[in-house]
Amino acid sequence: GIQVEQSPPDLILQEGANSTLRCNFSDSVNNLQWFHQNPWGQLINLFYIPSGTKQNGRLSATTVATERYSLLYISSSQTTDSGVYFCAVDSGTSYGKLTFGQGTILTVHP
Amino acid sequence: EAGVAQSPRYKIIEKRQSVAFWCNPISGHATLYWYQQILGQGPKLLIQFQNNGVVDDSQLPKDRFSAERLKGVDSTLKIQPAKLEDSAVYLCASSFFPTEPTHEQFFGPGTRLTVL
Numbered sequence: 001g002i003q004v005e006q007s008p009p010d011l012i013l014q015e016g017a018n019s020t021l022r023c024n025f026s027d028s029v030n031n032l033q034w035f036h037q038n039p040w041g042q043l044i045n046l047f048y049i050p051s052g053t054k055q056n057g058r059l060s061a062t063t064v065a066t067e068r069y070s071l072l073y074i075s076s077s078q079t080t081d082s083g084v085y086f087c088a089v090d091s092g093t094s095y096g097k098l099t100f101g102q103g104t105i106l107t108v109h110p
Numbered sequence: 111e112a113g114v115a116q117s118p119r120y121k122i123i124e125k126r127q128s129v130a131f132w133c134n135p136i137s138g139h140a141t142l143y144w145y146q147q148i149l150g151q152g153p154k155l156l157i158q159f160q161n162n163g164v165v166d167d168s169q170l171p172k173d174r175f176s177a178e179r180l181k182g183v184d185s186t187l188k189i190q191p192a193k194l195e196d197s198a199v200y201l202c203a204s205s206f207f208p209t210e211p212t213h214e215q216f217f218g219p220g221t222r223l224t225v226l
Contacts, residue, residue, distance in 0.1 A: 004152075031213060041199055043153075043217040086152055088215075096141055096208030097166055098215060100152030 002027045002091040006101035013077050013108050021072040021104045023087030031090035032063050033098065034072050038083050046072070046085075077108045112136065114218035116202050122224045128190035131221045135183070135204030141165075142179055143215065144187050145201040153201055159185060160207065189223075197225045 003026040013019055023032075034046040047054050047061040049070065054061055058077075063070040074081055084105050088098040115134040123129050135142050141160050145153035156175065158166040162182040170177070174193070179185040189196055199220040205213045 030208070033214065035217075041147075041220050041222065043201065043220075045214065045216060048212065048214040088152070090208070090213075095158075095165060096143070096160075096205065096213060096215075097155045097158055098143075098145075098153075098203075100154070103152055 004101040010105045018075045023070040029089040035086045116218035126191040130188045133185045133202030139204035141205045143203040147199040192225045
C-alpha cells in the first residue's frame with residue numbers, strides 16, 4: 001500500500017516563529033488532507049489539497065502531486081497551534097480510505 | 111451544519127468484556143469510516159461503508175470486531191471480547207462518495223477506550 005512519511009517528527013517553536021511541515025507519499029493520490037489533532041484528540045480539518053496551493057489565515061499548504069509531496073506552512077505561530085499535525089492520503093486504488101502519516105508533534109512556547 | 115457525532119466519549123472496561131460505539135455521520139454523506147488510533151500513531155482504517163454496504167474491511171479483526179450500518183445512516187462498532195491491545199481512540203468519519211470531485215473526510219470527536 002501507499003507509504004506516507006512526515007517530517008520532522010517533533011518541532012519546538014517560540015511564539016511568533018514560522019515553520020514548514022513536510023509530507024512525502026509513495027504513489028499518486030486522489031485526495032490529500034492536512035489535520036490538526038488538538039489535545040482533546042479531535043481531528044480538525046485544515047486543508048483538502050490533492051494539488052496546488054491554498055491559504056487559510058496564517059496557514060497555507062502546497063501539494064506537488066507530480067513530485068509526491070505536500071508542505072504545510074504555519075506563520076506567526078501561537079500557543080494554540082500546539083498539537084499533532086497529520087497528513088493523510090487517499091491513493092488511486094484505495095477508493096476513499098485515508099492512509100495517515102505518523103504525524104508531527106508541534107509545541108509552541110509563549 | 112452538524113458535524114459527525116459519536117458516543118460515548120470515554121469507556122473503561124475489563125478485558126473479555128464487550129463494548130459498542132455509535133456514530134452518526136454528517137447529513138447527506140453516503141460514506142462512513144471507522145478508524146482506530148493507538149497512542150502515538152496515526153489513525154488506521156478499520157472499516158468503510160458506502161450507504162449500508164461494506165467497501166473495505168480488510169483491516170478489521172473479524173474474530174472480535176463487528177460493525178453495521180443497517181439503514182445507511184448511523185453505524186455501530188462492537189468489540190467482543192475486548193483485549194488489552196484494543197485500548198485506543200475509535201474515530202468515525204464521513205464523506206461524500208469517493209468518486210465525487212470533492213470527498214473530504216470529516217471526523218467525529220472519537221471514543222477513548224481503555225481496556226484493563
